[in-house]
Amino acid sequence: xxxxxPQLPVRNVILVGGSQGSIPAIRTLLRGLPRDLRAAIxxxxxxxxxxxxxxxxxxxxxxxxxxxxxxxxxxFRAGRVYLAPADHHLVLHAxxxxxxxxxxQHYVRPAVDPMFASGAREYGSRVIGVLVTGQLSDGVxxxxxxxxxxxxxxxxxxxxxEAPSMPRNAIAFDHVDAVFVIANGSCLLRDLVRxxxxxxxxxxxxxxxxxxxxx
Numbered sequence: 001x002x003x004x005x006p007q008l009p010v011r012n013v014i015l016v017g018g019s020q021g022s023i024p025a026i027r028t029l030l031r032g033l034p035r036d037l038r039a040a041i042x043x044x045x046x047x048x049x050x051x052x053x054x055x056x057x058x059x060x061x062x063x064x065x066x067x068x069x070x071x072x073x074x075x076f077r078a079g080r081v082y083l084a085p086a087d088h089h090l091v092l093h094a095x096x097x098x099x100x101x102x103x104x105q106h107y108v109r110p111a112v113d114p115m116f117a118s119g120a121r122e123y124g125s126r127v128i129g130v131l132v133t134g135q136l137s138d139g140v141x142x143x144x145x146x147x148x149x150x151x152x153x154x155x156x157x158x159x160x161x162e163a164p165s166m167p168r169n170a171i172a173f174d175h176v177d178a179v180f181v182i183a184n185g186s187c188l189l190r191d192l193v194r195x196x197x198x199x200x201x202x203x204x205x206x207x208x209x210x211x212x213x214x215x
Contacts, residue, residue: 009125011152011192012039012078017112017142019046019134021162025182026132027059030081032186035064039193040076042092043067044084044115046108046134056083072099084110091118106138116142125150128192132182133161137169144174152198154178154188154207171210178207 018026022045047055060067060081067081070090076082076097084090088099089110098118105111112131116139119127129146131139133156143153153176158164160181170176177198180188184206191201202208 008195008197009150010195011126011128013076013119013123013127014039014041014130014189014193015115015119015127015146016041016043016130016132017045017116017134017139017166018132019108019112019136019138019163019166021133022046023055023058025156025161027062028182029130029132029185029189030059030063030065030067032190033063033065034190036079037065037190037193038078039189040078041065041081042070042076042084042090042097042115042119043081044090044110044112046112046138047084047086047110049086059083070097070099072097084115086110089114091115092122093118094122106136108138112139113142117145120145120149120151123149123151127151128189129153130155130185130189131167131170132156133163134166135163136165137173139166140170140173143170143176147175147177152177152192154180155210156185157181157208176210178202179210180205180207 069085070082091098091100155167155170158168188205
């Protein structure tokens with residue numbers, strides 16, 4: 001008899017965006033990920049003219065996965081972390097990383113939205129979009145695109161975020177799938193990549209359904 005159980009979508013692209021206060025938050029996320037994680041990870045943090053190796057070295061200090069500032073044209077591969085370099089948007093296209101020196105978005109370059117939107121177009125339901133602490137609304141439109149293409153959108157709990165605007169705006173303007181605390185975020189991502197269903201992963205890892213703020 002054929003197996004009639006529903007097949008869960010493969011989730012093997014993790015895209016993380018953040019701004020003010022996001023370096024310690026993202027460092028915590030990366031620290032808890034297993035070395036054998038079968039997912040490619042893209043990260044965009046609002047940053048100034050930081051030397052190429054400095055931010056990657058800081059984020060990767062406790063991370064078991066190799067992390068580096070992305071290079072234009074390199075393949076986007078599982079088991080690696082690609083960081084948007086200073087002054088360039090990170091864009092995903094044709095299985096590779098492209099660096100775009102186009103106009104600033106939300107007054108910044110790199111911005112989160114170009115990575116989220118391009119990842120949604122390129123990888124569809126395989127994407128898990130993660131938005132953590134930061135000011136204003138960069139990343140919100142990108143999370144909407146991820147949802148429209150069948151991916152998941154999860155955000156840091158605004159109550160614990162140093163700068164709650166970005167996750168709070170995502171909850172207000174997008175159908176966010178889950179709200180998590182940073183301490184449990186890596187477990188949630190690990191389980192989603194391993195094929196655990198969203199509801200089961202949320203229950204196991206302490207994530208919650210979002211509660212939209214009052215208008």
